Amino acid sequence: MKVHDWNELSLEEVTPLFYRKVVHTAGMTIANLSLKKDAHVVLHDHPNEQVSMVHSGRLLFHLGGQHIEVGPGQSLEIPPHLPHSVDVLEDCEVTDLFTPRREDWLTGNDAYLRKSQAAPAQS
Template identity: 35%
Template sequence: MSVDNDGQRATTDETGATSPFARQVSEPSPEERAFQPTWARKDELPRFSPIAGLFMQSVTGGKLMANWVTIAPHQTVPRHQHPHEQLGVMLEGAMELTIGDETRLLRPGDAYTIPPNLPHGAATREDGCVVLDVFTPPREDYLAST
């Protein structure tokens, strides 16, 4: 993949086909990203798996990160915490989410926020789920995986 002279398009395959949604060859610094728009198509983003049964695709701006999170059926996301604020929207399927000491069943259209450093975890049912998670600031551990 290479950036054309206008800096707007990048080749995505050996045929020279271009896509305005392709990632840049060199990633800008967080400071540079804060002042640049980012365009992405989900089907062109690399997938990574931070834990078994969970796949993510990320797009990052200067001060936030959005992740399409696909969790397989009957999977558990272990209870954890992080210094990032998190907002999520259920897109498909269902998931039991525990934030602090409260557990709720989430279905498509439901949303949640998780303050920094509050323990949380999740479990899917027979259909698994797809969630759009947004973090601020971006999670460095996820940036390193993409």
């Protein structure tokens, strides 16, 4: 058994609008995210099942031809290999759970996240 103290974990700046603290266990990854309004996570997919739990703010997920808004107290389950992107509608605090753990995050092969900047302008 291991205790993880979120207060002692360093806050990683992924982009100026996207910050995270991460715990990797043998079988899962847990990420506490701070996302700023107008951030955009580019279209991507991964072999991990994902559950996004919104604590504050609102996110708009684009996946499988659907647009799903998720707010405080709500969770969204995303199956493995489903391409998805996210627009941050309000400053957000989110916990993401992934299983199996995010090997791409452990090895630093998550460059797609670093491309996630401000949401594209609406015309």
